[in-house]
Amino acid sequence: GNSVTQMEGPVTLSEEAFLTINCTYTATGYPSLFWYVQYPGEGLQLLLKATKADDKGSNKGFEATYRKETTSFHLEKGSVQVSDSAVYFCALSFSNTGKLIFGQGTTLQVKP
Amino acid sequence: GAGVSQSPSNKVTEKGKDVELRCDPISGHTALYWYRQSLGQGLEFLIYFQGNSAPDKSGLPSDRFSAERTGGSVSTLTIQRTQQEDSAVYLCASSSGGSVEQYFGPGTRLTVT
Numbered sequence: 001g002n003s004v005t006q007m008e009g010p011v012t013l014s015e016e017a018f019l020t021i022n023c024t025y026t027a028t029g030y031p032s033l034f035w036y037v038q039y040p041g042e043g044l045q046l047l048l049k050a051t052k053a054d055d056k057g058s059n060k061g062f063e064a065t066y067r068k069e070t071t072s073f074h075l076e077k078g079s080v081q082v083s084d085s086a087v088y089f090c091a092l093s094f095s096n097t098g099k100l101i102f103g104q105g106t107t108l109q110v111k112p
Numbered sequence: 113g114a115g116v117s118q119s120p121s122n123k124v125t126e127k128g129k130d131v132e133l134r135c136d137p138i139s140g141h142t143a144l145y146w147y148r149q150s151l152g153q154g155l156e157f158l159i160y161f162q163g164n165s166a167p168d169k170s171g172l173p174s175d176r177f178s179a180e181r182t183g184g185s186v187s188t189l190t191i192q193r194t195q196q197e198d199s200a201v202y203l204c205a206s207s208s209g210g211s212v213e214q215y216f217g218p219g220t221r222l223t224v225t
Contacts (some may be wrong), residue, residue, distance in 0.1 A: 038214075042216060042218075043203070043216050043218045043219060044205075044216040045216070046213055046214070046215070049213065051212060056140070069181045091155075091157060093212060095212060097160065097168065098145070098160060098162070098207065098212070098214075099141055099145060099157040099160050099171070100147070100155075100157065100205075100214060101157070102154060102155035102156075103154075105154060
């Protein structure tokens, strides 16, 4: 079946460090891929997306590239801030169903 | 414009009671989704409504769970004879026709005692 696997957290970084959160997927066909973020006490927000192979999604300094050959969609940011502390979810969906399949989430804590 | 809203924000109920959770999607969005977020199971899809089509109920965990969407807008998720394992945050999301982006509401935190 279709599934998403994320690196386990929590991830603890110092401010201005480089961030990578790994995400790989298993899917029949060609899904769209997403990163959602959940800040403390807030709801899920779409951070970025990519709908086809080699697409790069980007937002707020975060980037992720849809790699079909490695079935991956790793999240990166060059310099994290304390305000980036949150839980990050990788997800996939297919256009015909729309339902999101989520990874287990990765907690990021950035210390000043 | 207004985002997705859900009510109540918190609900505490006794085991065995029925509960109803409400979702108001973004105006004009034809697709509506329910998900559940729990410590043990992460984020799980429950049910999906798209326009006037039959809903995709493939994620509902048992026949105690049901949902309806009236007039193509507001949706109600009903859990009958609640159990402690139903304790979770229930999230609603909506999207416009043809879009892959889903917009989530703040959730309803359900606690079954």
